Amino acid sequence: MLLQVLNHLGMEQVFYSLFRGHVLRMLLFLLHGASMNNELDLCTLIQDFGSEEKCRTYLEKLRWPKGVHCPSCGSDKISRITARNQFDCDACRYQFSATAGTIFHDTHLPLWKWFLATYLLCESRKGMSANQLSRMLKTTYKTAWYLSHRIRAAMLETTPEKLGGTVEIDETYIGGKPRKWRDRPEKQVVIGIRQRNGDLRLIHAEDAKSATVREIIKANIGSHVEVIVTDESAIYPWALNKMQKNLHRTINHSKHYAHGDVHTNTVESAFSLLKRGIVGTWHKVSAKHLPAYLDEMCFRFNNRKNPFLFRDTMIKLIDSPNLEYKHLTAKLSDAA
Numbered sequence: 001m002l003l004q005v006l007n008h009l010g011m012e013q014v015f016y017s018l019f020r021g022h023v024l025r026m027l028l029f030l031l032h033g034a035s036m037n038n039e040l041d042l043c044t045l046i047q048d049f050g051s052e053e054k055c056r057t058y059l060e061k062l063r064w065p066k067g068v069h070c071p072s073c074g075s076d077k078i079s080r081i082t083a084r085n086q087f088d089c090d091a092c093r094y095q096f097s098a099t100a101g102t103i104f105h106d107t108h109l110p111l112w113k114w115f116l117a118t119y120l121l122c123e124s125r126k127g128m129s130a131n132q133l134s135r136m137l138k139t140t141y142k143t144a145w146y147l148s149h150r151i152r153a154a155m156l157e158t159t160p161e162k163l164g165g166t167v168e169i170d171e172t173y174i175g176g177k178p179r180k181w182r183d184r185p186e187k188q189v190v191i192g193i194r195q196r197n198g199d200l201r202l203i204h205a206e207d208a209k210s211a212t213v214r215e216i217i218k219a220n221i222g223s224h225v226e227v228i229v230t231d232e233s234a235i236y237p238w239a240l241n242k243m244q245k246n247l248h249r250t251i252n253h254s255k256h257y258a259h260g261d262v263h264t265n266t267v268e269s270a271f272s273l274l275k276r277g278i279v280g281t282w283h284k285v286s287a288k289h290l291p292a293y294l295d296e297m298c299f300r301f302n303n304r305k306n307p308f309l310f311r312d313t314m315i316k317l318i319d320s321p322n323l324e325y326k327h328l329t330a331k332l333s334d335a336a
């Protein structure tokens with residue numbers, strides 16, 4: 001049955017290319033059934049969202065959990081025009097579809113490709129390149145690139161909570177091979193802040209000066225912080241406020257990596273995941289798009305225990321404004 005569905009949709013190649021990585025999950029799925037847990041696996045994805053109609057019905061439920069409402073007047077007196085996948089508002093006669101006014105509306109891409117791309121970006125720990133996505137979805141590189149940027153933009157946490165408890169702060173440098181031998185490499189600074197057993201923030205900083213780092217710390221660490229761990233870099237004593245200085249512990253990396261609880265190992269492990277993502281997956285990330293990749297990495301990392309990650313990302317996609325292609329491709333100097 002599953003293979004019939006796959007053949008019908010031309011998804012079998014996609015399925016087989018992903019099969020290896022998912023073989024264990026699939027065995028669990030066959031043994032225990034999809035209801036075993038809430039986590040979405042590839043089999044369930046294909047069964048539940050393997051056609052336009054199924055995707056459309058799901059979007060409708062996510063968008064109007066209490067029943068379809070007219071986007072124009074808010075009325076719930078709606079008639080369905082099944083043949084055209086549309087609704088007709090009985091109160092104001094406005095006609096609309098489940099995708100009207102959302103990011104999915106003007107897309108020429110089938111909905112199941114949106115669903116599969118979202119799933120892949122949620123599930124790939126190190127991220128997925130536009131090249132790989134274009135091979136899997138059988139789209140052009142440009143389409144896959146634009147698609148992944150729009151999904152990435154939807155993943156952005158607009159009002160993240162400030163971190164507290166024990167936090168580790170560290171800085172790292174990304175990329176920047178010189179174009180000519182005499183050019184200085186354009187390294188990008190990334191400040192990482194990780195709450196132990198909690199969330200991660202990766203922030204693209206203009207530089208690694210104390211004044212810059214101070215603003216980043218102010219924006220990301222709350223007054224409920226208990227311990228702040230950094231290395232012995234001279235940046236931090238100047239970047240912390242008076243209260244934070246009293247909570248500051250440092251580790252001397254030339255001597256040891258951890259001194260009991262005093263270490264920055266958890267933020268460094270996030271850096272190594274980021275670097276493997278950039279080196280192995282994205283290959284080359286421009287300074288302009290670096291913040292978007294950092295946000296994507298944080299979103300996935302901070303949702304690592306969320307069994308409803310796919311659904312939550314779909315809800316964010318429905319609510320997200322459309323990111324225009326010309327905005328993404330504009331040079332930094334012209335970008336708003």
Ligand SMILES: [Zn+2]
Pocket residue numbers: 070071072073074075089090091092093094
């Ligand atoms: Zn209406």
